[in-house]
Amino acid sequence: MAHHWRRPASEHRSSQSTRAPPHRTRRTRRADQREEVNNMTVITPKWHTTKEVAQMLGFSLSKTKMLVAMGEIxxxxxxxxxxxxxxWVDEYIQRRVQEAENEW
Structure with a gap:
């Protein structure tokens, strides 16, 4: 078992300190990170990966890659x-909607 260094009693912070202890749990750190993210400006991506587009459209990655390779997207x-x-994703969706409407 490893020996842990302990601060002498005379150097302990008072119980009224607003700073959190340095040995926070992982869960506490994650909660703090979420708060920091909530205070930041949301950045809208300027472009998407093929995987992100597949998720947005509800397609498999292979189908999305095929649509890209064929020039559909x-x-x-x-x-x-x-x-x-x-x-470009919006254009693909609009084109598909137009094709579906023309079939009716």
């Missing part, structure tokens, strides 16, 4: 990754 190559602008 526009995308750009960023390094070795594909990126899809939000309005």
């Amino acid at each position: 526009r995308s750009i190559k960023d390094g070795r990754n594909r990126r899809i602008l939000p309005n």
